[in-house]
Amino acid sequence: xxxxxxxxxxxxxxxxxxxxxxxxxxxxxxxxxxxxxxxxxxxxxxxxxxxxxxxxxxxxxxxxxxxxxxxxxxxxxxxxxxxxxxxxxxxxxxxxxxxxxxxxxxxxxx
Numbered sequence: 001x002x003x004x005x006x007x008x009x010x011x012x013x014x015x016x017x018x019x020x021x022x023x024x025x026x027x028x029x030x031x032x033x034x035x036x037x038x039x040x041x042x043x044x045x046x047x048x049x050x051x052x053x054x055x056x057x058x059x060x061x062x063x064x065x066x067x068x069x070x071x072x073x074x075x076x077x078x079x080x081x082x083x084x085x086x087x088x089x090x091x092x093x094x095x096x097x098x099x100x101x102x103x104x105x106x107x108x109x110x
Contacts, residue, residue, distance in 0.1 A: 003052040004043045010093045017097040027092045030106045033058030053085045062107045063088050070094060 011021045028039055033056055042052060053059075063085075067076050070090045078084040095105045 001049055002046040003049050004046050006049065007043060010089075013093055013097050017099065019096050023096055023102065024093065026102065027089070027096065027105065031060055031063055031089060031092065032056035033060070049086065050082055053082060059085070065107045066091050068094075 007024075011024050014020065014024050025036060025039060028034060029036070032053070034042070038057075047055070064076075066088045067074070068091055069075070070087050073087065075084070075087045075091050078087050092105055096102075
């Protein structure tokens with residue numbers, strides 16, 4: 001499945017709860033190390049999700065601090081590496097939609 005196909009779902013979920021596309025992009029940048037122009041290019045070229053994550057410039061090491069449940073599965077217990085990365089992103093978008101501050105979502109030091 002192409003990343004461009006799921007991206008609008010992330011944006012729609014955020015916007016439905018009063019958050020913005022820019023915040024979704026900020027999460028993507030934090031998680032993967034892509035910059036905005038790279039994200040825009042991926043959306044145009046239609047890279048699949050596996051390629052999106054495997055070509056990420058720098059997966060954030062703090063992503064391992066992401067914990068919780070997505071679709072009934074504990075994120076930190078997902079064994080398959082690609083699925084774990086997808087669940088990390090899902091969890092961050094869920095937190096955004098639930099109204100958490102960006103500082104908390106991005107696991108920034110206090």
